[in-house]
Amino acid sequence: MxxxxxxxxxxxxxxxxxxxxxxxxxxxxxxxxxxxxxxxxxxxxxxxxxxxxxxxxxxxxxxxxxxxxxxxxRLMPDQVHLLERSFEAENKLEPERKSELARKLGLQPRQVAVWFQNRRARWKAKQLEHDFDRLKSSYNSLLSDHDSLLKENDGLRSQVISLTEKLQSKAAALTAAAASVNDPASLGVPKKAEDRLSTGSGGSAVVDANQLLHSSEESCLPDGYHSMGPVDVRVHSEEDDASDEGCNYYSEEDAQLGWWVWN
DNA sequence: CTTGAACAGCTAATTACATCA
DNA sequence: GATGATGTAATTAGCTGTTCA
Structure with a gap:
């Protein structure tokens, strides 16, 4: 060289x-x-x-x-002012503009170039700061949404639990009632009556507790829930897998709650 | 047309100094 | 007055694109 x-x-x-x-x-x-x-x-x-x-x-x-x-x-305030104005117009420096600025400011062209390089670096750092702030507030907003969804989810779960408990006790009561109907001795019902009931108009008078529950579920379940299976929620059949589609966030313990699916 | 040297200009990292609390 | 933090002018290394022989 x-x-x-x-x-x-x-x-x-x-x-x-x-x-x-x-x-x-x-x-x-x-x-x-x-x-x-x-x-x-x-x-x-x-x-x-x-x-x-x-x-x-x-x-x-x-x-x-x-x-x-x-x-x-340090550069004089008026020099910095002109450089800033020039930077605002265009943050890249063509050779002609560099020479012109240097002449106007009484600086070396190299000084003008260095100033622009450093100014771009500062601008980039500021941009990064702003980007970080924006991403942070976006993250905080998402976090808050997530928290409220978790709370809502907890509320709905406890609703499901309490309703399931109600259903279970109702089912137990109905099963007991049905058993007593089937046991005339315990009720003192004459054998004839049982015969009369069982030979009625083609159907059993013994009410299937599950059917009863099924028919009454609409008044018990929260909106959006529909029963897809028997009330005995402890039963785990192959249909469980199919029911997961609508609520796949349910865990093993959730499965004990029943086959409720989100509609 | 391809290639390599020379060069200009850029970024990123760093240094050195000035200023201020 | 000494000192640490901060801002900024300047330097350095490395990279890329352009020009030209």
């Missing part, structure tokens, strides 16, 4: 070290190019050996020496 070009090309980040040299003195020599730079610097101005042109040297001397010599300087 041509050392002269390396030093005097102020637009390339790889090959620009003069500014740092100026600001830091001999302590700021790049470990990569320090040798070439220091050898070229000797015999010239020791404090600021590298500038692109005499005019720029004059401008730099004016700008830096008028303020804090040998120190890193």
């Amino acid at each position: 041509d050392p002269a070009r390396l030093i005097f090309d102020s637009s390339s980040s790889h090959r620009y070290h003069g500014q740092r040299m100026l600001l830091l003195g001999s302590g700021g020599v790049s470990p990569v190019f320090g040798g070439a730079i220091s050898s070229l610097a000797e015999g010239a101005n020791k404090r600021r050996p590298f500038f692109t042109s005499p005019d720029e040297i004059l401008e730099e001397e004016y700008y830096y020496d008028e303020q804090l010599p040998e120190k890193k300087r």
Whole structure:
């Protein structure tokens, strides 16, 4: 690489070290190019050996020496203001705009480029912050929805449990009643009566408790629930698997509650 | 047309300094 | 006045795309 070009090309980040040299003195020599730079610097101005042109040297001397010599300087508020306005218009910097801005601001084109690079980095960091906040609030909202759904689910479960218990006790009562009907001795019912009942109009007078329950379920079950099987909820038949389709979140213990399916 | 060197410009990470509490 | 936190200008390494011989 041509050392002269390396030093005097102020637009390339790889090959620009003069500014740092100026600001830091001999302590700021790049470990990569320090040798070439220091050898070229000797015999010239020791404090600021590298500038692109005499005019720029004059401008730099004016700008830096008028303020804090040998120190890193902040840009003036009006310089930052113009840079910000330019950044708002377009956050990428074409060479023409860079030169124009540098001329207007009295800065090196390289400084303008660096400012834009850092500004893009800051903008990106802010964007990430905003994205994070947005995702966080979205997550919190989903979490809250989830919690309320869990609560609703718990409520519905306890409703199912209490209704199932009611059904079970009702079934037990009806079964006991049916048994007493079938046992005339216990009721003191004459044998004849039983005969009369059993030979009635083609059907048994012994009421199937399950049928009774089935017929009465609509008044007991919450909306959306329909019985699909016998009331004896302890029975687990092959139909259980089919019934899972509508409520597959039911666990093993849920299966004991019955065959209620979400409609 | 392909290839490789040179170069410009970018991002990401880091350093060094200024400023402020 | 010393010190740690923060903001920012500048540097560095690595990557990609373009130009040109």
